[in-house]
Amino acid sequence: MNIVNAVTNKIKLFDYKKFLKGEGALITFIVLFLFATFKYDQFFTLLNFKNVLRQVSMLGFVAIGMTFVILIGGIDLSVGSTLAVAGVVAAKVSPYGIGVSIIIPVLIGIAFGVTNGILVTKLKIVPFIATLATMLGIRGIAYIVTGELSVGASSASPGFIQLGRGYVAGIPIPSILFVLAIIAAVLVSKKTKFGRHVYAVGGNEEASKMMGLKVHNIKIVVYAISGALSAFAGVILTSRLGAGQPVAGEGWELTAIAATVIGGTLITGGVGKFTGTLYGVLITGIIQNMFNMQGNLNVWWQNILMGAILLGVVVAQSQTARVSKSGNS
Amino acid sequence: MDERILLHMKNISKNFPGVKALKGVDLEVKKGEVHALMGENGAGKSTLIKVLTGVHVEDSGEIYFEGKQIFTNTTLQAQKCGISTIYQELDLIPELSICENVFLGREIMKNGMIDWRATEEKAKAILLDMGIKVDVKGVLSQQSTAIQQMVSIARAISINARLVVMDEPTSSLDEKEVKVLFNVIKKLKAQDISVIFISHRLDEIFEICDAITILKDGERVGYSAIKDITKLQLVSMMIGRDASKIVSRKKSYSKDKMSNENIIETRNIVREPKVRGIDIEVKKGEVLGLAGLLGAGRTELARLIFGADAPQSGDIYINGKKVKLNLPKDAIKAGLGFCPEDRKVEGIIPHMSVKENITLAMLPRLTKMGVVSKKEQEKIVNKYIEALKIKTPHMNQAVRNLSGGNQQKVILARWLCMNPELLILDEPTRGIDVGAKTEILDLIEKLAEDNISVLMVSSEIEELMHACDRIAVIRDGKKAGELYAEEIGEEAIMNSIAEGGK
Known part of the structure; x- marks a missing residue:
């Protein structure tokens, strides 16, 4: 009996269906990576890797925040607008040094996030509408504050410019920060009370309430994290471009949602992981990179490919969910 | 203490x-x-x-x-x-x-x-x-x-x-x-x-x-x-x-007078955990009551008969022919109608008008070349508003503004205009005031006179005694007993519910 059990256990050690379901984003990423390597000579070069990594890191911060929000069963459409306001503010305060240019925009981002959180929890507005409203409002602020013009960052603050353009040990600083943020998010999600409560609230809000979890606080903190990370992305973007632009980040909310969902996070909340989001973000970067190198294709094919991958992931998810369900009964 | x-x-x-x-x-x-x-x-x-x-x-x-x-x-x-x-x-x-x-x-x-x-x-x-x-x-x-x-x-x-x-x-x-x-x-x-x-x-x-x-x-x-x-x-x-509260039933067939034609029959039908092998038949023009405690499996049985759930085993016969009901639409085609227990969730569409709610199920029949014939539709709606005495200011009133009893009548009308052979009513008088209750029960009686069979689930014994020709008692997913007209009485029903014996 025990032997039989042991054998079946061993066979089950590698459950490919489970693997496909859990790591669809990783597999997609590897396929795209191999394809690009064979197709484009310039792809597999250190310089190109650095560029791609730097390019995706700003979307990456936004996507980490978005993953938290989607995990609790919410959505945050205001991230792109928050990014723009933060970027503009960072440019304006850049003469006061790098510290101020990071802290003030991030605080503003947190304020926007807390606003979203309060709208969603205390005022019980559905997240889609609440953050759609703040998305419009915050974007408006970005245009009004700048008079629709881009704001140059002060060259008197070389430290600030380094944030977006500099390297440490040959690796772009934004990429290092992004990887650190992913590691932090993974740890928070797996090892801390807050992280587990995020999953619990997303998995079954009513039950979480009954278990005595502070559902409202958790949600507000999650939206604040999303606001803070989007703002930080805006700061880095300004640093990299040398200017803050009121149009920055337009449409990023949707790309971030796409990257999160491609990464395996369920849009209904409660299920997902941050490594998945990392792959989701890398996939968007690699697609863009491939199209740049191809050169002769209409750029809108990028969107078509992204859309196709997104659909593929979601269809695969629903199929595996069906298989595991019928397998149980 | x-x-x-x-x-x-x-x-x-x-x-x-x-x-x-x-x-x-x-x-x-x-x-x-x-x-x-x-x-x-x-x-x-x-x-x-x-x-x-x-x-x-x-x-x-x-x-x-x-x-x-x-x-x-x-x-x-x-x-x-x-x-x-x-x-x-x-x-x-x-x-x-x-x-x-x-x-x-x-x-x-x-x-x-x-x-x-x-x-x-x-x-x-x-x-x-x-x-x-x-x-x-x-x-x-x-x-x-x-x-x-x-x-x-x-x-x-x-x-x-x-x-x-x-x-x-x-x-x-x-x-x-x-x-x-x-x-x-x-x-x-x-x-x-x-x-x-x-x-x-x-x-x-x-x-x-x-x-x-x-x-x-x-x-x-x-x-x-x-x-x-x-x-x-x-x-x-x-x-x-x-005992004083109970209105004795007005009419009934007794065992020997009852029609032999079975509209519907179930044979050893099973869907765990609530339905564990039930035989039941409804005869033409008969009102069969399903009695039992809450959770005994009555609603689940009704849903099986209507094709809303699939049985794990056992057979269903309609008019003597073995059928497989995969979806309610198959049951509807076979001449069945179902008024669910929870009107608000499964029955009415609250924001739609009385007219639309009544004709919802029969729209395909009213449609000529893809267009709903308005005249035909209103004729039918008027007929049932009158026949069932639905109290509504006009047929375009949203159903949610009607009282519970009138909402129930709207659902009844919806099925009646399909000319069903068997209507399944799950707790037809729940949440309805006393006056409307009697009206609904009288209506059920009238249906039977028109040769429409009724399968009625109810937790109220007096109601069952009032309306039914025959009562089957369901207990823990099985049929615990069956009572014919002469035997129907409060004591007998409760005994059957309690002990499982007749």
């Missing part, structure tokens, strides 16, 4: 707009006792439990726990007092692991991080203690309902609950799983933990419980040790009526 008393709810009252849900109810539970709480739908059981567990706040009355007065105004307060609830709809997080569900909200921490190893070990120990061997790292949703329930109980134990409330814990378990649950309950008893056990299955109550409180219409109508009460007494306390 008796030292063995753990919980004493004293004179609890609770009103909802328009309803006195609890009228000065008392509940006493001793330490280490399994206490049954019984009553039909609307008797006040769940309100009482919700007052105890902090979901509702009582309007008046006091709660004493371990000799001290407590205030359970939130679920958290109740939990802190040592009262845990295992809900019917399991209140756990399906996508998290078993051990995490046990300790969620009270995580075991080490250096600011969750100590997963300790969490796993402790959860495993608690479950093993209950006699449950399971991989605690596994995702909860992959487990059977029974195991999920055990996890819920393990959670209660881990927060040192003194009293565990189980709201119909056996309703979705099979027999084996019920045994496991009962063993766990016995272990709780041994640890001097009390259990409030809500179930509609009489056998279970008599097997596992020590004492019982019976509620009816928001009042305590009975309180006894289990050994001092019989099943019949219990049933009559729960659903018994004053």
Whole structure:
């Protein structure tokens, strides 16, 4: 009996269906990576890797925040607008040094996030509408504050410019920060009370309430994290471009949602992981990179490919969910 | 005061707009006792439990726990007092692991991080203690309902609950799983933990419980040790009526006069856990009542006949022909109609007009070349508004503005205009005022005269006695007895419900 059990256990050690379901984003990423390597000579070069990594890191911060929000069963459409306001503010305060240019925009981002959180929890507005409203409002602020013009960052603050353009040990600083943020998010999600409560609230809000979890606080903190990370992305973007632009980040909310969902996070909340989001973000970067190198294709094919991958992931998810369900009964 | 008393709810009252849900109810539970709480739908059981567990706040009355007065105004307060609830709809997080569900909200921490190893070990120990061997790292949703329930109980134990409330814990378990649950309950008893056990299955109550409180219409109508009460007494306390209140049925066929033509027949039809092999037939022009306690399997049987659920085994015959009903639309085609128990969820479309609601199912028949014939539609609607005396200012009124009785009539009209051979009515008079009730019952009688058969599920004995030609009693998913016209009487029905004999 025990032997039989042991054998079946061993066979089950590698459950490919489970693997496909859990790591669809990783597999997609590897396929795209191999394809690009064979197709484009310039792809597999250190310089190109650095560029791609730097390019995706700003979307990456936004996507980490978005993953938290989607995990609790919410959505945050205001991230792109928050990014723009933060970027503009960072440019304006850049003469006061790098510290101020990071802290003030991030605080503003947190304020926007807390606003979203309060709208969603205390005022019980559905997240889609609440953050759609703040998305419009915050974007408006970005245009009004700048008079629709881009704001140059002060060259008197070389430290600030380094944030977006500099390297440490040959690796772009934004990429290092992004990887650190992913590691932090993974740890928070797996090892801390807050992280587990995020999953619990997303998995079954009513039950979480009954278990005595502070559902409202958790949600507000999650939206604040999303606001803070989007703002930080805006700061880095300004640093990299040398200017803050009121149009920055337009449409990023949707790309971030796409990257999160491609990464395996369920849009209904409660299920997902941050490594998945990392792959989701890398996939968007690699697609863009491939199209740049191809050169002769209409750029809108990028969107078509992204859309196709997104659909593929979601269809695969629903199929595996069906298989595991019928397998149980 | 008796030292063995753990919980004493004293004179609890609770009103909802328009309803006195609890009228000065008392509940006493001793330490280490399994206490049954019984009553039909609307008797006040769940309100009482919700007052105890902090979901509702009582309007008046006091709660004493371990000799001290407590205030359970939130679920958290109740939990802190040592009262845990295992809900019917399991209140756990399906996508998290078993051990995490046990300790969620009270995580075991080490250096600011969750100590997963300790969490796993402790959860495993608690479950093993209950006699449950399971991989605690596994995702909860992959487990059977029974195991999920055990996890819920393990959670209660881990927060040192003194009293565990189980709201119909056996309703979705099979027999084996019920045994496991009962063993766990016995272990709780041994640890001097009390259990409030809500179930509609009489056998279970008599097997596992020590004492019982019976509620009816928001009042305590009975309180006894289990050994001092019989099943019949219990049933009559729960659903018994004053004989004077019962209007005797107006007409009936007796056994020999009844038509031999079966509109519908089921043969040994099974869908676990609620329907466990039922034979039933409805004859032409007959009103067959399905009696039984809540959860006995009546609604589930009706849904099987209508094709809303698929049977696991057994056959259904319509007009003598064996049929396979995969979806309600097959049943509709075969001439069946179904008015569900929960009008608001399954019946009416509240924002649509009376006209649209009535003609919803028959639209395909009214359509000529893709366009709905308005004249035809209004003719039919007018006919049924008149025939059923639907009280509505005009046919374009939104259905949600109508009273419950008139909403029910709209649903009836919807099916009647399809010219059905058999109408299934699940609790047709629930939530309807007395006047409309009589009208609906009269209507049912008229249907039978027009040779439309009716299968009627009802929890109100007087209603069944009023309207039915024949009554089948369902008990724990099986047919416990059948009563023909001459035999239909309150005593006979209750006897059948209680003892399963005729």
